[in-house]
Amino acid sequence: MLTAKKNKTLTEVGKGTPMGEFMRRYWIPAAKSEEIPTSGGAPARVKLLGEQLVLFRSGDGELGLIDEFCPHRRASLAYGRNEPGGLRCLYHGWKVACDGRVLESPPEPPARTFGKKLSVASYPVREAGGLIWTYMGPRELAPPFPKFPWLDLPPDRLLVVKMYQATNYLQGVEGDLDPAHPNYLHRDFEPDDNRSWVGAGWQSIGDIMSDGSPEIACEETPYLMRHAAIRKSADPDSKYVRIFEWVAPFYCYIATGAHESQLFKAWHPIDDESCFTFYIHFDPDRPLDIEAIYANWGHRTSPPDYKTVHTVANMHLQDRKLMQRDNFSGVIGASIQDRAMQEGMGPICDRTKEHLGTSDKAVIFYRRLLLKKLEDLA
């Protein structure tokens, strides 16, 4: 369990909070490129780490990520006219550049130049791997842009899926730190052709089903940590080991089989009580089977809200007949099964009431490591 204070420290992401400041020291995904497909097209509202922002591709193709609200009288710039050089507020025509500077304040007499001295919050943006990334920390401490190997893959080898989750980001992260849960939550009894994991990058989930009580080993790395799930195998002289690599602040290479497509997970904390998950499926060697991936993970979404129909209110469409026959959970799609458990905890899990066991070793290791990193940053 955690004290209420530590739970707060690990889950609050707003500006000035310890975790919020830690996350602001890294390049993080702000949106998918498809959310602002054309120069001069509609801007997209982006809420990230509790800040309400607007993302746009200006009329001359420059990217901007700025405070959503006009510095004049706080109208939303998401409604603004998207012009070369910046967004023009509809209310009184002030124009704000991609870097947040006020360029024009037309109703003001020419002698009044106060508007030109103003600027709104703005963050640097980079586009790579089908995503728009931003860095929201102090400019002088900006790290180099990450060189994840999947960033330059062609579109048929890279599938970036974004899905809304009605919880704090940490509930999602702790799902990926927990290698025992697939033996239960994700167990299929009679996989049908559509959900056999063939081509979906996780067919090797079948290999872990023989041991539902893996040993877990963790170690700190220069980039954050890794954890391994060590299972008994059919051969008494060998073990079956799956390793998960974690990269600060919240990225994870999920263990997959040697000849499967790979999976990188990233998070977009919207605020303390909601987030987007990015599932980045990639295969450097061959085109992905995109339909098989969607069918097995169940995470097909579309802009602007990237929600599926599943909620706590409709029990994630759990089907109790399916539970007798097909799978352990009665919920279709591994991503939806995860969300059913994580959203069912409530928006911020009350970790003062949990009872952690040996299967939670990586969760414990991660929390301790992050708390130490937050202390070091303070």
Ligand code: FES
């Ligand atoms: S509120 Fe934006 S120009 Fe007045």
Ligand SMILES: [Fe+2]
């Ligand atoms: Fe899971």
